[in-house]
Amino acid sequence: MIWFTWRQFRTSALIAVAVLAAFGILLLLTAGTITDLYAEVAACSSDCDAVTENFLIQVRDSAAGTVYHLALAVLYVAPALIGVFWGAPLIARELEAGTHRLAWNQSVTRTRWLAAKLALVGAASAAAAGLLSVIVTIWAERIDSAAGDRITPLVYGARGIAPVGYAVFAFVLGVTCGMLVRRTMPAMAATLAGYIAAVASMPLWIRTHLAPARHETPALDLDSLAMMGIRQDGSVDVRGGDVANAWTVSNQTITPGGEVFHGPVDPNFCGPGGGGPERCHAWLGTLGLRQEVVYHPDSQFWTLQWIETGIFLALAALLAGFCFWWIRRLA
Amino acid sequence: MTSPVLRAEGLTKRYGQRVALSDCTLSVPPGRVVGLVGPNGAGKTTLLQLAVGMLSPTAGTIEVVGGRPASGAAQLAKVGFVAQDTPTYANLSIADHLRLGARTNPRWDQRTAEERIAQLGLDPGQKTGRLSGGQRAQIALTMAIAKRPELLILDEPVAALDPMARREFMVSLAAYTAEHRTSVIFSSHVVSDLERVCDYVIVLVASRVRIAGGVDELTAGHQRLTGTRRTAADLPAGLQVVEESHTSRQSTFVVRGGVPVEDPTLTAEPVDLEALVLAYMSQAVTSPRPEWEATR
Numbered sequence: 314m315i316w317f318t319w320r321q322f323r324t325s326a327l328i329a330v331a332v333l334a335a336f337g338i339l340l341l342l343t344a345g346t347i348t349d350l351y352a353e354v355a356a357c358s359s360d361c362d363a364v365t366e367n368f369l370i371q372v373r374d375s376a377a378g379t380v381y382h383l384a385l386a387v388l389y390v391a392p393a394l395i396g397v398f399w400g401a402p403l404i405a406r407e408l409e410a411g412t413h414r415l416a417w418n419q420s421v422t423r424t425r426w427l428a429a430k431l432a433l434v435g436a437a438s439a440a441a442a443g444l445l446s447v448i449v450t451i452w453a454e455r456i457d458s459a460a461g462d463r464i465t466p467l468v469y470g471a472r473g474i475a476p477v478g479y480a481v482f483a484f485v486l487g488v489t490c491g492m493l494v495r496r497t498m499p500a501m502a503a504t505l506a507g508y509i510a511a512v513a514s515m516p517l518w519i520r521t522h523l524a525p526a527r528h529e530t531p532a533l534d535l536d537s538l539a540m541m542g543i544r545q546d547g548s549v550d551v552r553g554g555d556v557a558n559a560w561t562v563s564n565q566t567i568t569p570g571g572e573v574f575h576g577p578v579d580p581n582f583c584g585p586g587g588g589g590p591e592r593c594h595a596w597l598g599t600l601g602l603r604q605e606v607v608y609h610p611d612s613q614f615w616t617l618q619w620i621e622t623g624i625f626l627a628l629a630a631l632l633a634g635f636c637f638w639w640i641r642r643l644a
Numbered sequence: 645m646t647s648p649v650l651r652a653e654g655l656t657k658r659y660g661q662r663v664a665l666s667d668c669t670l671s672v673p674p675g676r677v678v679g680l681v682g683p684n685g686a687g688k689t690t691l692l693q694l695a696v697g698m699l700s701p702t703a704g705t706i707e708v709v710g711g712r713p714a715s716g717a718a719q720l721a722k723v724g725f726v727a728q729d730t731p732t733y734a735n736l737s738i739a740d741h742l743r744l745g746a747r748t749n750p751r752w753d754q755r756t757a758e759e760r761i762a763q764l765g766l767d768p769g770q771k772t773g774r775l776s777g778g779q780r781a782q783i784a785l786t787m788a789i790a791k792r793p794e795l796l797i798l799d800e801p802v803a804a805l806d807p808m809a810r811r812e813f814m815v816s817l818a819a820y821t822a823e824h825r826t827s828v829i830f831s832s833h834v835v836s837d838l839e840r841v842c843d844y845v846i847v848l849v850a851s852r853v854r855i856a857g858g859v860d861e862l863t864a865g866h867q868r869l870t871g872t873r874r875t876a877a878d879l880p881a882g883l884q885v886v887e888e889s890h891t892s893r894q895s896t897f898v899v900r901g902g903v904p905v906e907d908p909t910l911t912a913e914p915v916d917l918e919a920l921v922l923a924y925m926s927q928a929v930t931s932p933r934p935e936w937e938a939t940r
Contacts, residue, residue: 317744320736411731415784417714418696419748420721420791644699 314421314429322434325399329441336387336445340452343377350375351455365459372456381456384449388471391445392479393508395438400487401500403430404636408495408643423640431633435484442480446473461558464614466516469560473618478625483508485629485636492639511628515621521562523620524613529556533566533602535594543584543593547577551597553604562607569601647710649674649795649827650695654704657690664690666851667704672829672844676858677821679842680831681921687851688831689728692799695829696725709794709827721750724793728800730784734773738766741783742790749791757790760816778809782816789820798830802837814840835921845917847924854924859917865902866920871895871910880905887923898923 319326350371357364372378404427407413417423450472457463463472470479486507491500537554551566551574566574580586582596609617648671655668665687672678680688693699694706697714706712711719732741738761746752761768764782766775772783781801788796798817802810818841821828832838838845846856855862866886869879873895876885884900898915905912915923 314748316747320740320743321733410734411727411729412733414698414725414727415731415733415787416744417698418720418723418725418727418788419745420717420750421748422714422717422720425717642700644693 314425315433318429318433322399322437326437329437333441333444337448339380340384340448343375343380344452346375346377347372347452347455350377351459354455354459368459369456377456381453384453385467385471388442388445388449388476389479389512392438392442392476392483392512393505395441395480396483396487396504396508397501399434399438400484401491401504402497403434403488403491404640405491405495405497405500408491409497413643423643424637427636427640431485431488431636435481435629435633438480438484439477442476443474446471446476461611464558464560464609464611464617466520466560469516469520469614469617470512473615474622475618475625478622478629479508479512482511482625482629482632485632486511489632489636489639492636492643511625519624520617520621521607521609523624524609524616526562526607526609527559528605528607530567530603530605533597533604535598539564543576543578547580547584549574549576549578549583551602553606556606556608556610558611559608562609563605564607565605567603567605569603574600574602646674648672648707649676649709650829651707652691652694652704653706655691655694655701655706656703657687657694657699658702663851665694668848668853670846670853670856672827672846672856674827675825676827676844677842678827678829678844678846679838680829680846680848681835681838681925682831682833682848683925684833686833686848688833688848689799691848692725692797692829692831696723696797717750721791722794724788724791724796726781726784726788726796726798726801729804730777730781730801732772732775732780732783735771737769737771738783739768741772741787742768745787745790751792753790753792757786760786760789776809778805778812781805781809781813785813785816785820793826795827795829798828800831800833802832802834817841835918835925838921839917842917845921847921849925849927854927862920863914863917866898866900866915867902867905868913868915868919869897869899869905869910870913871907879910880907886920886927 350368353364354361354368372381404413407416416426453472457468457472462468469475483504487500487504490503490507491497494500494503533551533553538551539554540550540552542550552564553566555561555564568574578584578587578593579596582588583593587593650670650672652668652670655665655670656663657665668691680691682688690699694701695708695713697712697719708719709722711722713723714720742754742757742761745757746754758768760782764779766779772780775783785798785801788798801817802813805813814837817828817830820826821841843859844857845859845862847854857865871894873890873893876888876897879885879897879899882901882903883897883905885897886900887898889896898920
């Protein structure tokens with residue numbers, strides 16, 4: 314049965330290998346640029362912020378910058394493609410064409426038929442996403458460490474082992490949708506919707522609960538404000554600088570009493586008649602404001618990656634279990 | 645080997661409110677070529693899909709060559725199935741299909757399969773998506789035969805074929821059944837398909853089995869009586885009327901019961917299989933319908 318599954322899957326697998334190879338070549342071609350630009354950062358021994366910043370700007374303006382963004386997109390799109398083009402049609406196309414009636418009447422039980430398909434194409438999904446993520450993670454290592462942002466939501470899902478979890482989940486989700494809907498096109502649409510919902514809900518609602526976030530309330534450093542805006546009515550939004558090399562979940566300015574600070578400001582110091590930002594900062598400094606930040610430091614990157622990947626693999630296993638139960642009920 | 649190849653008891657399949665097969669009890673002896681006939685929608689496909697385990701019964705039991713349908717690889721190996729519309733993998737070659745058969749069936753007969761493909765004049769490297777409906781049906785039949793099943797089940801294999809392909813298919817099926825002692829059950833809504841190959845008939849109408857039996861027993865057990873106009877009640881006792889038709893002066897009855905009729909006003913004739921099957925099929929059509937249907 315493995316042979317036959319491979320025979321059916323061969324063309325798709327070859328296409329995937331070709332696409333992976335082309336993408337790999339693109340990474341190889343731009344890897345040299347990053348190494349060259351990074352030389353300055355590598356040579357730097359103290360006070361390297363400006364050098365690092367310069368490196369990031371130079372990378373952004375080079376071809377490597379384009380490839381960097383392409384790689385981000387590829388790693389989120391690849392699991393979706395796997396779910397839509399490998400998962401959804403796997404059973405749905407057989408049901409649509411009626412070929413399941415040919416397959417199920419060879420001397421192989423439906424369960425084994427399904428097991429072969431899930432195992433082979435599932436393994437290919439994991440391998441493709443894993444390989445893709447490994448080459449991108451290695452390629453982008455210097456950019457990620459310079460930017461200190463691999464744990465921030467967008468980059469996080471395109472590094473490490475998370476893409477493997479996404480891909481395997483998307484694949485089994487596709488198979489399940491195909492079996493339930495029994496038609497390829499609607500199954501593809503349902504798979505895409507399910508994948509987007511699942512992957513987007515992680516950074517939005519779930520990921521922050523997977524490892525204990527740091528909660529800190531240092532004095533507000535007025536020299537490194539991320540943002541300050543004063544409105545007509547005198548109310549104000551002050552946001553202190555984000556924690557470096559971390560994923561900031563929330564960042565508020567609070568009064569000594571613990572309430573969120575929104576002003577109002579004293580118009581004699583701040584605003585149109587206040588006489589400039591220095592006077593306003595000095596006035597804010599007298600209020601005893603504190604910054605309340607909740608964040609996940611970079612050191613939690615792998616903990617979060619393992620847990621999140623585990624969750625997606627567990628979901629995939631549940632769906633696969635459902636498929637084995639449901640296939641006995643199919644006609 | 646006298647145990648039945650198919651035994652059903654109270655077999656029923658419902659889809660929600662709709663009854664596809666109702667309280668079907670059958671016992672088909674081995675070594676027969678069984679024709680399953682009935683109008684479209686009578687439940688033929690449902691019965692055959694229950695027999696190969698594509699469907700599970702709502703109620704009742706079915707046993708095929710001594711086992712529960714599709715209960716395992718060993719059971720699957722005993723039954724060959726050619727599904728309606730004879731599906732094949734359009735983008736795979738004939739050789740790929742044969743390899744699928746060879747790799748999944750323990751008793752696969754590759755030589756027979758290759759010989760049949762050669763006889764049909766087909767190139768094994770050709771993709772089945774480019775074949776005609778008749779050729780695809782032959783591929784499906786080849787796969788089912790090369791599996792060397794104890795029971796071969798075919799669901800309307802010729803329904804979608806043109807008359808030429810239809811005849812070729814029936815000829816190759818007849819050749820196969822003559823050569824092998826395999827039991828065969830095949831369904832058709834065309835009664836004339838039967839006479840050429842069947843020696844056992846099951847008539848299924850409106851989800852119920854009307855009659856089942858060997859062709860010789862059935863034709864011997866029925867007769868056509870013609871005589872002056874009369875009602876069925878005027879016939880000699882012990883005869884069961886299957887079909888009656890009347891003109892202004894004459895009445896014709898197809899009756900069950902092969903006993904000689906001693907009434908000189910009636911002429912008795914044998915009934916051939918086709919007429920007999922049609923009589924049973926039309927009986928269902930003219931029989932009184934349930935009230936809810938009549939008042940619609």
